[in-house]
Amino acid sequence: VAQWLDEREQRAWRGLLRTAAELDALVSRELQASSGLSKADYDVLVPLSEAGDGRLRPYALGAALSWEQSRLSHHVARMQRRGLVEREECRDDRRGAFVVLTSAGREALDRAAPAHVAVVREAVFDGLTADQVDALGDITATLLARLHATPLEDT
Amino acid sequence: VAQWLDEREQRAWRGLLRTAAELDALVSRELQASSGLSKADYDVLVPLSEAGDGRLRPYALGAALSWEQSRLSHHVARMQRRGLVEREECRDDRRGAFVVLTSAGREALDRAAPAHVAVVREAVFDGLTADQVDALGDITATLLARLHATPLEDT
DNA sequence: CAAGATTGAACCTTCAATCTTC
């Protein structure tokens, strides 16, 4: 079934994981230093701020982040302690809940965003051509579609 | 300095991090199930097996993985408890040490590798054209060169 | 019994402090 990876494949495979890991670490350090938010905090705040009323069901937020429920639940608990989000009950479905952006959460996000974008732009987009940006978008969209289509070892 | 990210940039940026995270999770689950190794274990074993005599200095291994010393030290301690690696003193420089692959470690790697490669091939390379593989390799090589050149927030 | 969500324990990662040798 398999065969080894050839040199070009190794370069692409190792490059993909390494690049993402290093960019994530870079961005995490920058966020922590500039705003006290972790990258995970930031990633949670963004979809909440993009939701019309600043609130999402945990399962929807988890899906938006590709996070497990448990991870989200623990993380939201920590963010709640710091006042960045709140929990609310759901009237329609009493098993359910909402994660709600607080004004402190929105302010933290607004404070963090400009420097965050600047670092991403400098580290990534200043170094790539427009064609490369599009190619990267196409490649990752293809791979994500495959990952979500085939439950391989997924689930 | 900044300006917001446009749609294409967002697609590439979010796609890169998301794809790498999901592939890492997929591969981790597969390794855990098939061989009991974590992805981190696997990542440590590979450079050791590629070193001629199965031993590397911690600082060199850390550099090969882009890991902090502390993370490596903790991880090696856990792998040592499970018999996958050993520690050895370094005669040349008595501050130093070696991490050494054990035969159990090499066997675990050999057992894990075929299924691991198969999953990577199925999830990634079966879905991309040869040109896309090369483009991905070029893009990530460019970005890694930038990351290692500019100590931005790096350090 | 399944879906939405949380919890506790175990494991992993980071940060700052430490220890030894150069």
Add this chain to the structure above:
DNA sequence: GAAGATTGAAGGTTCAATCTTG
């Protein structure tokens, strides 16, 4: 004092178990 490496504590992530409502 700096380099190589380790340690302990705090915070983050995963896994399995649990609780409640549909």
